[in-house]
Amino acid sequence: MLQDRQWMLDEFPCACLVTDSPDRQGGRELRYANAYAEKLLGISREALIGRKLTDLLSPASNIMFDTYLLPLLLHEGKCEEVMLDLRGADGQAIPVVLNAVLNGGKEGHIYWSLFNATRRNQLDQELIQARRQLEAHSEKLYHLSVTDELTGLVNRRQLKRRAEQLLSQAKRSNSPVSVVVLDIDNFKQVNDTEGHLAGDEILKRLADVLREHARESDVVGRYGGEEFSLVLPDTNESEALAFARRLHDLIGTILVRGKPLTVSIGLVTSASLMQDMHDYETLFELADRAMYEAKAAGRNGTQVSC
């Protein structure tokens, strides 16, 4: 009977296999293989007949066969779209999608169709790879969009976004937030005498000082040019003032032509203001104004907004 159908099955675009009755052989011994199966496995039909189907599976697929596929087949009478790996003549893995049906008739055979899934696996891999590249690319783009290129600190846009987050958290917990604005004194002179590249180096070194000495929870950003801003959560006025004094000392260790670099600092604390003024723009504006007062007072100092 099987031999009668052989010419037709040889035309099929998938591997067609027939194994023995499951109650006698556990569905393992091959009784028939079509031309596509010979080609897919690289093993002649004569060599396939009589071999166990499980001999043609990878070790992992063998476990799948015994623990999932065969019990399902015996229980349901069929199984569909199971992914397995065959092992070809030279041991290479051949991914296939397998369907099987249990023939309940007198012959008691299992009919197997195995579709070559190599191309599908390749496409899956290409898709995964493309997705990974896209994720890495968009991560890079995001990083660029929130970072100041020269100093690596967050840029003005991100500074504002992070500050607003901190401020709304602080509103809920009723805790103070201080905003600091810091501007290098006479920076034009540094550029004019040392050159723009040396000026850039100073900006980077100053950014390093701020990054190293701020707390993890603080936001430190370059607002633009030679102006920086820090947002300090859980920090009241006297703590912010102490931090600003420390910054003057630390920044003074950066020397320009042997002289300490100086900055003017303005600061404001949310606790000193009405609740409806607890937005970053208002706080920044007040701190910025205080910073200009520090400049007017002779530079190299800190002014608290009042």
Ligand SMILES: Nc1nc2c(ncn2[C@@H]2O[C@H](COP(=O)(O)OP(=O)(O)OP(=O)(O)O)[C@@H](O)[C@H]2O)c(=O)[nH]1
């Ligand atoms: N090297 C460098 N210089 C910058 C950058 N951004 C702004 N500057 C320079 O910073 C200087 C700012 O000069 P001013 O606004 O006159 O201020 P200042 O000389 O610091 O004087 P005061 O702020 O009043 O103490 C200008 O010379 C700008 O060109 C930058 O990215 N790199």
